[in-house]
Amino acid sequence: MKIAILGSTGYTGVKLIELLLNHPFAEIVFISSEQYQDRKFSEIYPAFINIFDQICLSTDELIDNTEKYKPEVIFFATPNGIALKHAHIFIEKGIHVIDLSADYRFKDLKTHFKYYAIERHNPLDLSLNKLATYGLCESYSAEKKLELSSKKAQLIANPGCYTTASILSVLPLIALHQKNKDILDLSSFIIDAKSGVSGAGRKASTAHLFTEINESFKPYNLAHKHRHTPELEEFFSIYSSDNIKLTFSPHLIPITSGLLATSYLKFKQKPNQPESFLRDIYINFYKDSHFIRILPENEYPNTKWACGTNNAFIQIDYDPISESIIATCAIDNTIKGASGQAIQNMNILFGLTENLGLDLKPRMI
Amino acid sequence: MKIAILGSTGYTGVKLIELLLNHPFAEIVFISSEQYQDRKFSEIYPAFINIFDQICLSTDELIDNTEKYKPEVIFFATPNGIALKHAHIFIEKGIHVIDLSADYRFKDLKTHFKYYAIERHNPLDLSLNKLATYGLCESYSAEKKLELSSKKAQLIANPGCYTTASILSVLPLIALHQKNKDILDLSSFIIDAKSGVSGAGRKASTAHLFTEINESFKPYNLAHKHRHTPELEEFFSIYSSDNIKLTFSPHLIPITSGLLATSYLKFKQKPNQPESFLRDIYINFYKDSHFIRILPENEYPNTKWACGTNNAFIQIDYDPISESIIATCAIDNTIKGASGQAIQNMNILFGLTENLGLDLKPRMI
Amino acid sequence: MKIAILGSTGYTGVKLIELLLNHPFAEIVFISSEQYQDRKFSEIYPAFINIFDQICLSTDELIDNTEKYKPEVIFFATPNGIALKHAHIFIEKGIHVIDLSADYRFKDLKTHFKYYAIERHNPLDLSLNKLATYGLCESYSAEKKLELSSKKAQLIANPGCYTTASILSVLPLIALHQKNKDILDLSSFIIDAKSGVSGAGRKASTAHLFTEINESFKPYNLAHKHRHTPELEEFFSIYSSDNIKLTFSPHLIPITSGLLATSYLKFKQKPNQPESFLRDIYINFYKDSHFIRILPENEYPNTKWACGTNNAFIQIDYDPISESIIATCAIDNTIKGASGQAIQNMNILFGLTENLGLDLKPRMI
């Protein structure tokens, strides 16, 4: 598979390269970087000397000479607002596009505008938005996977890191709700999420200096001010055929990678044995999901266990006194929460087994 | 004020010493350490060379020779189970006791036994338990303060770190609930709390090695398994004259000091302008609380701002879409969450201004 | 003492404010910040709400209205190149200036130009440079202190953080060398220094993002490329009346504060008992230095012991097999290495005891 990566020197770009170099069928034929154009990738990241010394070119170079590079799939690891300008050019040429930005994550473009303030008038972009698939792999049905792998050019809107962990923490419950609206009470649906700093990207900033972040912890953008809140609401609402609102609270952890979501719901109608009821639902729902680990009772996900892998560690709890359902999920925010899932999507698009190149070993030290 | 500190080389003991050395009226006349008996404090903590070189003695030495040392107040910075053996000896001699352990935090001793597995049969201990004051300073009324400062020997059960931040985050609401049960809906009362590692103490352990904690984040003891859950429930129930149950979720942050509580409640009866309604309640409730900082809108508490001080930073939010109340509170877990509050209690017991020796300056770097 | 601080929102500025708020005689009458002009200091640093809410003004405001604010001492916590423009204005008015930048640290202006690339033609600046005192407090003789405190307006060039720890680690040996050139061999004089990140300041930068620094360690500017190398050489050469060259190797530690220097020298003429010879020299040299702690044998300085204080922890070792002298010194880079020493200098200028406002307690957690 010939691959192009736009925005190769940002954190999701670097992570794509790191992971694709381990993929048995992947060949990176083109990389771009607006900031470091015409420089070797390994000049920017000397850790890659002798490993990946390719030159960073420009997005325009790929647009102008697509035939020269012949990519079969293009990853947009670019800032918001780039894919919506260029994706249609490549889709028209029959090339798969996997967009790691937020450009194609919303069907409701009013919400997109409200949270991203990007005006969109290009009819090619607008019609492409309708066709885009929201790329949370574990939410795909068998039919959906078949459909994805049977078409020539697909646009995948790869989910955000907060949304991936949040969705995975409760997806079996939302699937249950889709079938039966009488079991769960979603009126106090809360996701309290905590992310490592790599989610903020590599842009120079005072707020993300080591000295500002280190040895501190903070919430931010509470009360529907964070962009991932409407992304979650739209996904859950479409997936469950309901109108779901939730309280989403992001927090910043002083670690480089790792993200944990702690999710809270209630039962409308409490089953006889809520603990085993919940556990069965989770185990059953995820039984074919290669990257999901449902933890044994009383064992809670550590972000470190997920780091360096595409795995998600999940625990499902029931508090018998407060009668809350508590679901926790840990991922590596730049792997399962970004570049790893993007490659998982690529594998699905090409009809490969999902875990090809992604059976990464955890790193305890 | 002559002061004795039992358990001086544990983290709350060290922090008491650090802070009391800055207190204008405090004189440390006695320190104990079972582990480092007969050694200089500054041998264990060389940072204190030339600053505090006192010798660590034993608890028995103080019991046997109380008259020699003449302490007016004794801090138990000891493991659980020590104060309930010895506190009554000192109280009988008319000496104030401030216990930083959990021994005297529960009026309901069945709950204490359930969570701490310590049998208590000594009638002196049992009657003392009834008299003990739960030491969350900001919850004292003016009358309570007057009462505390007017008696000779008092036993203060200094609250835990998680409970301090959790209570402070919602105390104005619980006070409101005490007066009017129709405004708040406490059926989905959730506190999602995150603590630095110093809360785990200084005992050798594999689980708290640098290499195990660093660059990871995890929940633990969810679903009513953490000891601070019943402590919170008892406090809130007594304070509001209601029977309050809650979901309390502790998490471990890879930082030394700092603790944040993110608390969620709902309105039973939504006021017309929920944001300003809430803000007014908080500002009014805390208007005389020297250590509380209600933050301006859209500014969220960073644990670092509180660290090194006895201050608590609080934000109160209303999410107009999910209709949740979200309260956040950051403290230094070993100062306001332990030793600082213990000194604040000491100041109250002696009728001093609460902030004496506690106007600590924040440390940005 | 009425104090003005120029550059109050950079890290050395914030640290000056934090420390001066604890100084019994200090009154901050003026602060400037070019970046945050006309904003409250506590808006920039909310940790200071209710503690220090003064408004940041401009340097020009102080120049134009010096009489209004009546400062007796002005701290330049500004970037390099600011003090050399303005210091003479205040000195002429009889106001003490303590410059925390590098502007007045070099007598040899060719070296200054080589390393800082700032042209200097103003005769007022040039003559001021001749009068400036290099402000390493522990290097002052009793006469020097008397002289400093007896004059009206003095310009102190406060040393850099690397230079402070480096000098303190070997100052007793350099003093010995001043008296007798036959004892020490300085031909392989090496200082391997390691600094926390706060030394890099608060400017937005990709290289100092949390994600770039965290969990890494690196040397930089080796082989006479770091600006503190010639500062050390000039100081040591003047102090010992010799021409001293050295190898200075800075490294970056992923911690906010703290700096350690490990220094290596040899004997030209080895004394009979080198260990006790060295120890005696150090203890004797520093016997009246309030902030210096010579550690007991086999105990090595931890940067954390020094952090939050103006203290320097020093160990002096002799390796009997390799015949090296090894001196280690740990300081807090923004206190003893910057703002704390600046206040120590202020105390000296005003004839106060050196430690006034600087007896800070170490923070173990």
Place this chain on the structure above:
Amino acid sequence: MKIAILGSTGYTGVKLIELLLNHPFAEIVFISSEQYQDRKFSEIYPAFINIFDQICLSTDELIDNTEKYKPEVIFFATPNGIALKHAHIFIEKGIHVIDLSADYRFKDLKTHFKYYAIERHNPLDLSLNKLATYGLCESYSAEKKLELSSKKAQLIANPGCYTTASILSVLPLIALHQKNKDILDLSSFIIDAKSGVSGAGRKASTAHLFTEINESFKPYNLAHKHRHTPELEEFFSIYSSDNIKLTFSPHLIPITSGLLATSYLKFKQKPNQPESFLRDIYINFYKDSHFIRILPENEYPNTKWACGTNNAFIQIDYDPISESIIATCAIDNTIKGASGQAIQNMNILFGLTENLGLDLKPRMI
């Protein structure tokens, strides 16, 4: 290749498993753990659920049933003192042994006793010690490699982490010294080394608690008190046919993995162009070393670049003013400094290309 790992749950054991799971020809047939006997590896390290769920057995089980497990190579990832008891049993059976402890690193057993206090009287152990190969792979000649791969049972004494980085930093110079004693002056040979905390292992300890290590930096065991000092001296002396003494100064960095050595030497006879002379020597010496990266000028090794890989990043500098040679080398202390090098040795023993299973990609985030 059938592999047994003794001491599989310590940090070097876990790292061996992590790496061997990526090795195309490796099959782990046996693991032991005294502490966690009869428990699943993935119970101790839940990150390995579904990845490596093998049961930890005892060393005795392997001794008693070697024929059952049929290992071709055994890794001792055990504490010091275990391999010297058991290695000969397996060697006699024709099985390769790679010992990651210090047991077989010294030819001079008096030095071993002095630093490790382990008495050795077993003649099988003593004769094995003579045959053991010191396993610094980049020091092997082509002949040595051929010899190693041609014999049935070999004992490799895998070097320590400090020694690996220290040796690699100066090996080209020591090789030069072997040929010509007139070029280098080793009378002031200093290695100032800095290590991450994983080197201290996983044993419960107060000194290595997160709260004790975090945000601090310290030297320890200076002046020939660290065990890696004589290991370095013996290696350098044998390798160069000289009697080499050095000053070795270890420091602890608050990071999990990563190690940097900063080494200092002098010229006896300075070449005309010392910079290019040195650079040529390094490039030439390491031209066939797959894992060595000589950095471009002015670029210095970051430990993070090496972390997660078996690579060593090296810079060689000459300070024209102080006339010092400064060599820096960064490695991952548990990969190139332990388990990765052990696998590299395994590859050599089996005549495979050295990098099989070891072409690990660096992880920038």
